[in-house]
Amino acid sequence: MPILYDYPRSRNGYKARLVASHLGLPLQVVTTDLMAGESRQADFLAKNAAGKVPVLELEDGTCLPESNAIALFLAEGSALLPDAKLERAQVLRWMFFEQSQLLPNIGLARMLKITGRDTQRPDVYAQRVEAAQDALSALERHFAGNDWAALGRFTVADIVLYAYSSVVEEAGIDTAPYPAFVAWRRRVESLPAHIPPDWGFAA
Numbered sequence: 412m413p414i415l416y417d418y419p420r421s422r423n424g425y426k427a428r429l430v431a432s433h434l435g436l437p438l439q440v441v442t443t444d445l446m447a448g449e450s451r452q453a454d455f456l457a458k459n460a461a462g463k464v465p466v467l468e469l470e471d472g473t474c475l476p477e478s479n480a481i482a483l484f485l486a487e488g489s490a491l492l493p494d495a496k497l498e499r500a501q502v503l504r505w506m507f508f509e510q511s512q513l514l515p516n517i518g519l520a521r522m523l524k525i526t527g528r529d530t531q532r533p534d535v536y537a538q539r540v541e542a543a544q545d546a547l548s549a550l551e552r553h554f555a556g557n558d559w560a561a562l563g564r565f566t567v568a569d570i571v572l573y574a575y576s577s578v579v580e581e582a583g584i585d586t587a588p589y590p591a592f593v594a595w596r597r598r599v600e601s602l603p604a605h606i607p608p609d610w611g612f613a614a
């Protein structure tokens with residue numbers, strides 16, 4: 412069974428676990444303790460030179476880092492990821508948006524907030540919140556006219572967008588200005604195979 416090296420607070424590994432749940436794929440989740448520096452130790456750096464979770468380790472020992480690469484790999488050949496060139500590009504479009512505009516801004520603002528460093532570095536925090544709000548406004552405009560990220564149906568693009576969308580409030584950002592975005596989040600959460608963020612970790 413493939414192993415997912417992951418950390419409970421990270422929402423990047425959540426993407427892989429969501430794809431696995433939606434497709435009924437087996438996955439063993441192994442905790443890499445980021446707070447203890449485990450992702451920067453030699454054995455982990457051999458799996459991912461970037462020293463970050465998530466990493467998917469296949470049965471033959473091949474290691475695949477980067478959450479969206481893992482999500483694409485797991486979704487390949489399923490209804491979550493179309494084959495047709497333009498349809499696939501429309502899915503990828505939102506996955507690139509997630510990596511460039513959503514994850515870095517919501518992720519860092521949330522990290523500063525939950526570690527109490529938002530008040531120590533108010534300038535950095537404010538910058539990230541502003542950029543996150545800009546990304547959320549883009550999502551709001553999109554979801555005001557679309558139920559799903561791409562192709563009018565649930566795809567792997569919704570899964571990767573959802574991961575950091577689910578922690579906007581933890582970043583200290585009010586979602587009141589984004590009602591269509593909040594409605595889309597609820598649509599994702601109401602799917603039968605949806606799982607909570609701690610799913611797969613040993614109790």
Ligand SMILES: N[C@@H](CCC(=O)N[C@@H](CS)C(=O)NCC(=O)O)C(=O)O
Binds near residue numbers: 422423463465477478
């Ligand atoms: N672009 C990467 C980002 C991965 C990432 O930033 N992982 C964080 C946790 S969310 C991490 O492992 N940080 C530990 C570190 O940098 O030492 C992805 O999408 O997988």
